[in-house]
Amino acid sequence: MGGKEDDQNTFYGATTDKGRRETQQDEQLVVENLFEGHPRASLFAVFDGHGTDGAKVSAFVKRTFPRILRESKALLTGSSKEAATALKSAFATVNELIKENQAIDAYMSGTTATLLIFFEEDRRVLVANLGDSRIIMGRLEGDETVPVQITTDHTCANAEEMDRVVKSGGRVDQMQTDEGGDGPLRIYKGTLPYPGLVVTRSLGDTCAERLGVLCEPEVIDRELSKKDRFFVLASDGLWDGLDLDQVVHVVQKYDSPVKASEVLNRKALKSLDVKCIDDNVTNIVVHTA
Numbered sequence: 310m311g312g313k314e315d316d317q318n319t320f321y322g323a324t325t326d327k328g329r330r331e332t333q334q335d336e337q338l339v340v341e342n343l344f345e346g347h348p349r350a351s352l353f354a355v356f357d358g359h360g361t362d363g364a365k366v367s368a369f370v371k372r373t374f375p376r377i378l379r380e381s382k383a384l385l386t387g388s389s390k391e392a393a394t395a396l397k398s399a400f401a402t403v404n405e406l407i408k409e410n411q412a413i414d415a416y417m418s419g420t421t422a423t424l425l426i427f428f429e430e431d432r433r434v435l436v437a438n439l440g441d442s443r444i445i446m447g448r449l450e451g452d453e454t455v456p457v458q459i460t461t462d463h464t465c466a467n468a469e470e471m472d473r474v475v476k477s478g479g480r481v482d483q484m485q486t487d488e489g490g491d492g493p494l495r496i497y498k499g500t501l502p503y504p505g506l507v508v509t510r511s512l513g514d515t516c517a518e519r520l521g522v523l524c525e526p527e528v529i530d531r532e533l534s535k536k537d538r539f540f541v542l543a544s545d546g547l548w549d550g551l552d553l554d555q556v557v558h559v560v561q562k563y564d565s566p567v568k569a570s571e572v573l574n575r576k577a578l579k580s581l582d583v584k585c586i587d588d589n590v591t592n593i594v595v596h597t598a
Contacts, residue, residue, distance in 0.1 A: 321353065322567030324574040325591040328546060328581060334358035334420075335544050335591040336367040340375050344385055349429040352378065353593050355442050357544040359506075360418030366407060366513045367420040373403050374424070384426065384435065393528040396424075396437040400512065404524040407513050417504045419513025422526065423460065423542050427595060432533040434540070434597075437526040439463055439510035441545045447557045449536040454561045456553035459540070461527055463510040465494035470509040477521030496520055538598045539566070541573070546590035550577030566594040 327333035338354040354374065358367035378384060383395035400422065407415050421440025428434070436444060438460040446457045465471040465481050471494070474481060480497040483490030484505065496506045496517060504516045510523045518524075541547075541556055551559075556573060563569040570592055577590045 319565075319567060320596040321351075321593060322565065322570035323353075323591075323593040324570040325589070326574050326578060327589050328578055329587040330589055332364055333589055334363040334367055335546070335589040336371040336420075337591050337593055338371045338374065339593065343375065343426065344379060347385060350385070351427045351429070351595075352424065353427065353540075353542055353595055354422065354424040355542045355544055355591050355593060356420045356422055357440065357442050357546075357589070357591070358418070358420040359508075359511075360504075360514070362414045362418035363420060365413045366415060366418055369407060369410060369413060370403055370420055370422060370512055373406060374399070374422075377402050378426075389530040392435055392530060396435065396528050397525055400437065400439070400524055400526050404512050408515060413513075415513035416516050417514065419506075419508075419511040421508060421544070422512055424526075425540060425542060425595065427540075427597065429597075432597075434529075434531050434533065436460065436529040436531070438529075439512070439524065439526040440508040441548075442543065443545070443548055444540055444542045445553055445556065446537055447539045447541070447560055449538055454538060454557055456557045458553065459529060459531075463508055463527075465496065465507075465509060467509070473523075474509055474521035477519065479517075479520035479522075496522065533597055535598060538596070540595045540597065541592060542595070543573075543592035544589060546581065546586075546588035547573060547577045547592050549584070549586055549588060550580035550590065560594055566596050570594045 336356040340352040342348045343352045356367040377399045381395040383391040421442040423442040424437045426435040444459040447454045560569045
């Protein structure tokens with residue numbers, strides 16, 4: 310869990326649970342004062358590892374990203390284009406550091422990465438995302454708060470993403486069982502039964518680089534209005550358990566983002582049990598108004 314539970318004015322809450330999985334491969338990251346001399350710029354991130362060393366990869370990027378981001382002045386003073394370039398460069402650097410790390414076997418292990426930098430005084434957010442973790446925003450429309458999906462899910466369900474993978478030589482298919490195809494579309498190397506990757510963008514997963522799997526995030530630079538009330542960052546475990554409307558309903562029900570985050574995880578885990586899905590669940594709720 311996270312957030313300042315003893316502070317009634319806290320603006321975020323973070324919760325993680327390994328669910329019915331044997332291991333926890335999710336990581337969450339909150340850095341309230343990311344940049345020295347700019348105390349009201351906060352970093353929030355969710356990483357969802359996969360593969361044998363997925364937990365190692367997600368833990369490594371959690372430790373590494375703050376340092377790499379702090380080295381980039383463009384995130385503070387650059388134009389929107391320069392900030393986007395800086396974020397993409399940071400992801401590429403982290404990806405190279407994963408490869409160089411002798412303690413991690415990233416051949417068929419990697420992680421999603423979903424980051425949000427909130428510049429409170431400027432009422433602005435920078436978002437960088439790859440994989441199938443997701444960020445949504447709760448936006449006030451009249452008397453109702455509605456969900457707005459901010460990020461794109463990078464999977465083969467996305468036609469543009471799948472087209473790139475296929476053109477790069479990847480084979481896209483469901484996992485095969487005695488009863489036929491099962492589950493989401495996965496990426497395979499020719500006729501081989503691996504890597505079986507669901508996401509089309511990730512950090513690590515060196516086996517899949519030549520199959521069109523990118524480490525480049527999609528970047529969004531957004532100025533916030535008074536109607537933009539909160540953000541929810543979460544691993545796919547939350548989104549598999551709850552739809553966007555359910556998530557927004559929970560968050561707007563509670564004044565405390567800490568409480569909202571805890572309830573989201575609890576409801577998602579209960580829903581995953583009903584659907585017979587075993588997964589880690591991690592979310593961060595960030596109030597912006």
